[in-house]
Amino acid sequence: MERSYSSEKIFLHYDMDAFFASVEQRDNPQLKGIPIAVGFGVVTTANYEARKFGVKSAMPTVTAKKLCPNLKLLPVRKNYYSNIGKEIQGLIKKFTNKYEFTSIDEGYIDITEFVKTDNIEKFIIKFKKYIFKNVGLTCSVGIGFSKVSAKIASDINKPDNYFIFYNREQFLEYIKDKNLSLIPGIGKKTREQLKLFNIFTVSELYKVEKRELIKKFGESRGEYLYNVIRGIQYSDIDNNRKRQSYGHEITFNQSMNDILELQDELKIQAEKLSKRLKENKEFAKTVTLKIRYSNFVTYTKAKTLKFAVDDTEYIFNSAMENFRLLKKKDEVKLIGIHLSSITKSNIIQLSFNELKK
Template identity: 30%
Template sequence: MFDHGRMLRILHADLDSFFASVEQRDDARLRGRPVIVGPGVVMAASYEARAFGVRGGMGAREARRRCPQAVFVPARFSAYVEASRAVFEVFSDTTPLVEGLSIDEAFLDVGGLRRLVGPPEEVARILRERVRREVGLPISVGVARTKYLAKVASAVSKPDGLLVVDPERESEFLHPLPVERLWGVGPVTSARLRADGISTVGQLAAVQEAHLGGLVGAAAGQHLWALANLMDPRPVQTGRRRSSIGSQSALGGSARRSLAELDAVLVGLVDRVARRLRSGERIGRTFTLRLRFGDFERATRSATIPRSTASTAAWIETGRALLRAAYPMLEERGCTLLGVTISGLVEAGAEQLELDLFGQDVDRAVDGAVDRVRDRFGSAALTRGVLVGRRIGHEMPTLPDSGPARG
């Protein structure tokens, strides 16, 4: 009996150095040259710049030192969002089963196209040709039986490549790769694994799951052990609403900032995210503050409030408490990126109505009035006093959608 579970069906499509590729597409003078997007912090680097060791998140000074001939260009987020929408139209025209991961990558389930188009590798070839022809951008595609293997394959195939993982040779493909290829292995986990003599995926697969849990924690150990042993039953998920929504701002220039400067960035981000929540008729309960230090290491701080809400004031208060607690560390190590995420989202109608003992009705009325003014006259029609005269950095775009917080 034929095992359909062993068939190729998943594509992971990932645009190559997306921001830099858009710049090279739109300006012929940049093609073939090392291009870096971003003023104070590298937001994207073309592969010509990456050949010199330039990476995203690196400071501009270090990037110039490594690649003196690089061309620095300012970010054009509207161009990137437009390009992303065009690419996702190609995805959706290929198959209705598309799961967007970010502005520049997605999973596609093409298992049902065998009779209409051909095997998944042929669908991937056509997809790459269409993105190049219709949008003018290079894209790498991995084809595999599972989402995780497809994602690894697209990364290995870069730049501008196509890699198919034969279901009968999955271990041969995956196990020689460095353990950092596993989804969820960052610098800290990598250091722990390598200190224990685990440097490849194959070595991790051979370790007892309980031993791995002792190194990195039970949940993480179970997750990594399953991936290393080719266990990933997750389907491509479409039409699902987001479980979280966030925004982050890359901060150019010096990494040293006062609490007041970081507070202004925080308020601007929370204002933006809370409005998206209300536009999508969602409420949330957990606030996460995302930080990147001057040495480009990252950290998060989170808090869960008693009642789900979309109130801007409530989330600003929560975020400020986290920022104040983290500031001694930021004062010492600097800050190059600040982000906020609100998670645990549910429909606004799921909120339990209570007596207005804490001013929620006032907050809702204020938020509603501000939203109506901005909807009619534009986002700049009203701003918070703490933001007047301040430039809060460059917002990093997320996956475009047809409406805030919809997913």
């Protein structure tokens, strides 16, 4: 393999290994070496021992237990995991300001200034030891000439390992026969559209001309599809990236049939979301209600307001409007509110009744 690095920039992508499950194993050594999953009703995270049995995220826990009868199920401690994620982010902020966190357990770092052509692996090992020493958790690392290539690289040798794309040619050789699901930014909806044209792999998409992709997907999306599989999709680190959404949800231990209790829960969630918006001096324009029933069918209903808001009553009333539109309001296993179209604009807010006009 060619080990020289010709790229002007070198990006590192870190991804904490089975984050929620790893935290639980760290805190309780008796869980080490056995298959565990975090979640109630639906698997949120499964450790690697459980994944060997086919257990994966978003799978009903009933199915997971059938695949792995010895599976240990643990409740979700979302706030606790979030605090640990922030601790990891704080460690990274101590040595660089060129970071971009995409979730509580993963992110990008521009390591160009730290790395010379002969010490990339040395830096990776130091980085992994630094994280483990301070939080007792392992991570997988990818190195690339772009954020996309670094992201793909971090998935190659999971868990607790690393992979390096030294150049664009090596990257293109690796992805050419892979399914399009490997590529960040090519989601399920896009892949469904491409299936209509019998396009499933990177090499098949490579044959489509740029003008055809732009015609089918629009200029921005079409150019992304064309560029990303050719290794020419570049973007810089953005540590001022605006939060895209806020959310809060709860999974009940047993099916909830009391409408008034569901209403009270939505009010509590609206209060928490309002507090978070105000702390960050942000406003939301779209309020989405998420609900999952005991049969695991999930529905979402969104309401876009005329003005961005941050007040509890606006959020709660919007969620309740969505709730009233639901035909089924019993056998509820999960309910939550998600806010999107986040803005910093402090627009004068009208009353809720005025917003509906």
